[in-house]
Amino acid sequence: MKLRLSGPSAWWAQRLSAVLMLLFATFVATSLVAHPVAGYGQWRDWVAAPGVSLAFVVFFGALLVHMWVGLRDVVLDYAKPSLRLALLGVVALGLLGLGAWLLVILLRLRA
Amino acid sequence: MIEPSRRPVFLDLTKIAMPVGALTSIGHRISGIVLAASAPLAVYVLALSLRDASGWAQAAALFAQPVFEAAVAISAWALAHHVLGGVRHLLTDFGIGASLRVARRSAWFVNLGGLVLALAAATAVL
Secondary structure, eight states, rough: OSSOOOHHHHHHHHHHHHHHHHHHHHHHHHHHHOOOOHHHHHHHHHSHHHHHHHHHHHHHHHHHHHHHHHHHHHHHHHHHHHHHHHHHHHHHHHHHHHHHHHHHHHHHHHH | OOOOSSSSOOTTTSSOOOOOHHHHHHHHHHHHHHHHHHHHHHHHHHHHHOOOOOHHHHHHHHHTTTHHHHHHHHHHHHHHHHHHHHHHHHHHHTTTTTTHHHHHHHHHHHHHHHHHHHHHHHHOOO
């Protein structure tokens, strides 16, 4: 994936990640309606199931890409040019931190 | 050299009569920022619920806290409006509902649907 998302590639990344998140939401909703989880054990086992964990990884990836494109647009639209780079750096660091946290959450289930 | 326009500039957003689509658009941006701001809290609750049985109980107990309930209600509106508006965008990308008449109707649908879904989610969860 291109790291510098801008122009048409940002537009595509925004749309593709949106569709992936819609698919994930549909998957989670239908799955939990069909098999409701009651209590910690069932919740943990459901998220830890390989297929579900994979769906979460795809969702988290799409979420971070989508947040990057959207927050980048907000910064570029409203921040003074002198502040843009610093703010984009803050957003990027925040998203990387969020991604690392999400990875830890999923990896702890396998430990 | 181009002469600057002499036309009066009036940009008081609180007094401009905005078309319904403008409210949908502004709402899409505000809801996106709200969702981004609430993401760390959501990840925290997810981590808590998956940590152990006591973490799960703590996460469940959060839903009885008024401050947390308010955050959930606001996030529910943001999510509903952002998803509805996002689907509207995707359909428009394919030329569906791009005519002014349909676009205005779908804008109303998004604005009101976001509020209705948020209310439904709030009463269901809280």
